[in-house]
Amino acid sequence: xxxxxxxxxxxxxxxxxxxxxxxxxxxxxxxxxxxxxxxxxxxxxxxxxxxxxxxxxxxxxxxxxxxxxxxxxxxxxxxxxxxxxxxxxxxxxxxxxxxxxxx
Numbered sequence: 001x002x003x004x005x006x007x008x009x010x011x012x013x014x015x016x017x018x019x020x021x022x023x024x025x026x027x028x029x030x031x032x033x034x035x036x037x038x039x040x041x042x043x044x045x046x047x048x049x050x051x052x053x054x055x056x057x058x059x060x061x062x063x064x065x066x067x068x069x070x071x072x073x074x075x076x077x078x079x080x081x082x083x084x085x086x087x088x089x090x091x092x093x094x095x096x097x098x099x100x101x102x103x
Contacts, residue, residue: 004048007057015044018061022068029072035079039071 004011022043026036046067054060 004051006054006060011048014047014060018064019044021061022064025065025068026072029069030075035075036072039068039075042071043068 004014006014009017019040023033023036023040026039026043027033030036030039043064047064052063054063
């Protein structure tokens with residue numbers, strides 16, 4: 001397995017350094033820490049598996065934040081709840097005995 005080094009930091013050091021900012025971005029995007037944990041983990045898993053080359057340390061931080069935001073978007077998209085339109089109509093408009101009564 002490749003030695004994961006980023007600007008003289010081990011993978012573990014990189015996670016420790018950027019964990020607060022990445023986790024905060026996920027929490028702000030998703031609104032709760034439990035969902036944010038999943039996206040946070042996926043972000044650092046992608047860093048580990050992709051092990052991209054970065055020109056500078058700011059590029060690493062920007063990459064982590066972009067991946068975290070994309071993970072949050074994917075999480076929201078995949079967990080979107082849909083409600084059938086008919087059920088909304090049934091709740092919003094109570095049935096009446098006289099269909100012509102508009103009062």
